Structures are given as C-alpha cells and as structure tokens.
Amino acid sequence: MPNPSRILLLLFLFTCTTSAWGQHLQAGDQAPDFKVKDATGKGIQLSHCQEGKVLLSFFSHVGSPTCHLRLQQLIEDYEELQANGIAVIAIFESDEEMVQAFLTENPVPFPIIADTDLQLYTPYKIDKSLGKALSSATKKQYHQDRKAGKALLKGKSYQRKGLGHRICADFMIENGMILEAHYGQYIGDHLPMYRIHQY
Numbered sequence: 001m002p003n004p005s006r007i008l009l010l011l012f013l014f015t016c017t018t019s020a021w022g023q024h025l026q027a028g029d030q031a032p033d034f035k036v037k038d039a040t041g042k043g044i045q046l047s048h049c050q051e052g053k054v055l056l057s058f059f060s061h062v063g064s065p066t067c068h069l070r071l072q073q074l075i076e077d078y079e080e081l082q083a084n085g086i087a088v089i090a091i092f093e094s095d096e097e098m099v100q101a102f103l104t105e106n107p108v109p110f111p112i113i114a115d116t117d118l119q120l121y122t123p124y125k126i127d128k129s130l131g132k133a134l135s136s137a138t139k140k141q142y143h144q145d146r147k148a149g150k151a152l153l154k155g156k157s158y159q160r161k162g163l164g165h166r167i168c169a170d171f172m173i174e175n176g177m178i179l180e181a182h183y184g185q186y187i188g189d190h191l192p193m194y195r196i197h198q199y
Contacts, residue, residue: 024125025181031056031173032123038111039099044089047176052085053199054173057190058126060166061094062102063158065149066142066188067168071108072152073193078109086199091115093166094158102158126169127183133165136186145188172199 025031035045046054057074059067074081074088081088088110092099096114103112115121136142170191172180179199182191 024183027178027180029178031176031178034120036113038113039096044111049087055086055088056171058091058169061160062092063160066145068153069145069149070190091120098158127167128165129167130165132167132186139186142186142188
C-alpha cells in the first residue's frame with residue numbers, strides 16, 4: 001500500500017513547480033517578444049535584435065554560486081560568441097538594486113535584466129520547482145559547479161529573494177523563432193556551452 005506521507009510529499013512538490021500550469025516552449029515556437037530596460041537603464045526589445053542569434057539565459061539570483069559560474073563562462077566566451085553572431089541577454093530574478101550592486105563588483109559585457117515582476121519568466125514558462133531544487137543534491141555536476149562558483153565569488157554574498165528554487169533555462173533565438181529551448185532539470189543546469197558554440 002502506498003505510503004500516505006510520500007504521496008503528500010509528491011503532491012506538495014508538484015504544486016511547487018510552475019511548469020505544472022503550462023507546457024514549456026520548444027524549438028519552432030515563436031519567442032515571446034518583450035520591451036524592457038536592463039540594469040543600466042538601456043532599453044531592450046527582442047524583436048529589434050534581428051541581426052544574428054540571441055542567447056536568452058534565465059538565472060535565479062545573482063548570489064547563486066552556480067549562476068555566477070555560468071555567468072563567468074559566458075563572459076569568458078563572449079568575444080567568440082559575438083564573432084559568431086550570437087548576442088547574449090541574461091535575466092535574473094534579483095531586484096534592480098541588487099543587480100546593480102553585483103555589476104559594480106562584477107562587470108558584465110552584455111545586458112542583464114532584473115525581473116522581479118516576472119515579466120519575462122512568466123511568458124517563457126521558467127520553472128520554480130522545489131522538487132527539482134531538492135534533486136540537485138543528488139547531482140555530482142551541481143556540487144562541482146557550486147564549489148567552483150563559490151570560489152569565484154571569493155566570499156562575497158548577495159541577498160537572495162524568495163525561496164531559491166527557481167530553475168535556470170536557456171533559449172537560442174533567431175528572427176523571433178526559438179531554435180532550441182533548454183529547461184534545467186536541477187539548479188545550475190544550463191544549455192551546455194559546446195551546444196551554444198555550435199550555432
């Protein structure tokens with residue numbers, strides 16, 4: 001007979017996953033357009049980014065070690081990505097003040113958007129999953145990335161907003177069309193860098 005406590009736990013984890021209310025976007029879908037300002041006040045509209053491809057990368061908060069590691073990977077490869085016609089836009093759930101404080105200490109060569117109102121997270125159906133967050137503890141890659149990210153942060157900490165179970169996602173977009181959609185299965189699970197370089 002099924003364990004009632006286990007059933008309740010599974011139901012709780014399911015209700016804590018926002019992907020339950022809608023199907024994920026996928027390759028071939030029209031990318032939801034948006035017009036927002038980045039953390040420096042510069043206006044960005046996706047439909048105006050028609051030259052080349054756009055990597056739209058969703059993170060959780062700026063203090064996340066795994067997010068910081070991925071951000072550094074994008075910074076290191078940015079010139080090569082630019083040379084290959086790929087623009088990068090990063091979105092964080094942290095508020096604008098926190099993102100600006102982060103950028104003061106960590107310059108980033110591409111736009112970063114603070115999206116506490118979920119203007120972008122919602123149309124792109126970015127998961128908020130306690131189940132996926134808890135499963136991260138079983139992933140060897142998560143522990144490796146977290147350790148590397150903490151080393152890069154060098155003891156600095158940034159206030160986290162919310163419960164911290166926002167799961168990352170990446171979208172490769174061209175002419176308003178999604179070429180590839182990657183929804184993470186655990187904290188810090190992004191579209192592999194080698195896949196990005198293949199575009």
